[in-house]
Amino acid sequence: MVGPMRIIEKRQLMSADEIRRTLERLAHEIVEKTAGAKDLALIGVRRRGIPLAERLAKSIRASSKAEVPVGTLDITLYRDDLSTVAPQPVVQSSEIPFPVDDRDLLLVDDVLYTGRTVRAAMNGLFDLGRPRRIRLCVLVDRGHRELPVEATFVGRTVETSDAEIIEVRLQEIDHEERVMVMDRVD
Numbered sequence: 001m002v003g004p005m006r007i008i009e010k011r012q013l014m015s016a017d018e019i020r021r022t023l024e025r026l027a028h029e030i031v032e033k034t035a036g037a038k039d040l041a042l043i044g045v046r047r048r049g050i051p052l053a054e055r056l057a058k059s060i061r062a063s064s065k066a067e068v069p070v071g072t073l074d075i076t077l078y079r080d081d082l083s084t085v086a087p088q089p090v091v092q093s094s095e096i097p098f099p100v101d102d103r104d105l106l107l108v109d110d111v112l113y114t115g116r117t118v119r120a121a122m123n124g125l126f127d128l129g130r131p132r133r134i135r136l137c138v139l140v141d142r143g144h145r146e147l148p149v150e151a152t153f154v155g156r157t158v159e160t161s162d163a164e165i166i167e168v169r170l171q172e173i174d175h176e177e178r179v180m181v182m183d184r185v186d
Contacts, residue, residue: 006185007165013140013158016177019170022155023052026137027059029153034104037066039132041098045109045121046074051172052139053108071096073107078120094124101129106153110168112138115149140179142166 014022034040037060044053050072057068073094107121118136125131137153142160158181160166165182 007182008185010164010181010183012178012180013166014156014179016171019139019155019177019179022139023055024059026153026155027056027063030056030106030137031060031064031066033152034106037064037068039104040066040106041069041071041100041103042106042108043071043073043096043121043125045107045117046072046076046094047173048110048168048170049073049108051170052110052137053106056106056108056137069098071098073121073124075117075120075124078123096128099129100125100131102132105131105134106137107134108137110139110170111166112136112141112149112151112154113144113166115145115147118149119147139168140166 030040031037042053042057044050053070053072057070060066060068071094073096105125107118107125109117109121112118122134125134135152136149138151139155141151141154141157143157144160144162156179158166160181163184165184167180167182169176169178169180171177
C-alpha cells in the first residue's frame with residue numbers, strides 16, 4: 001500500500017522584503033508600459049492574486065497618482081478540471097465594480113504554471129464584456145506551460161521540476177509572508 005504524499009519545504013525563494021521590492025518594481029514597470037496607468041484596471045485572481053493586485057494598485061497610486069481600480073475574479077466555474085477539484089466546488093463571488101468594455105485590464109496572480117488558470121480567468125472576463133487589452137502580471141513564473149500563455153510582467157522566473165510546487169504565502173491570507181519551493185515526497 002502506498003502512503004499519502006507529503007509536501008516538504010525545499011528552499012525559500014523570496015522573503016517578505018523581496019516580495020515587497022518585487023511588487024514595487026512591477027508597479028513601476030506597469031506604469032511605464034501602460035502610458036501612466038491611464039484606463040488601467042487590475043483584476044486579482046482569487047485567492048492570492050487579490051492581495052497582490054491590491055498592493056500593486058497602492059504602489060501604482062503612490063508613484064504615478066493614477067487611480068487604478070481593483071476587481072476580484074473567481075475562476076472556479078471556468079476551470080477545465082472542475083470535476084476533479086471537488087464534488088461540490090465552493091464558488092466565491094467575483095467583484096468587478098467597473099465596466100470591462102474597452103478597458104486595459106491587468107490580470108494579477110501569484111504563480112504562472114500551466115496557463116490553465118489564465119485561460120479560465122480570460123473566459124470569465126469575456127463573459128463580462130470586451131476589454132481593449134488583457135495583460136498578465138505574476139509574482140512567480142515557474143514554467144511548464146500546457147497552453148500558449150505568457151505574462152507581460154513577471155516578478156521572478158524560476159526553473160522547477162514537475163515534482164516541485166511553488167507556494168506563495170501572503171500576510172493577508174496566510175499570516176506570513178514568503179515564497180517557497182516545495183518538494184512532493186511519496
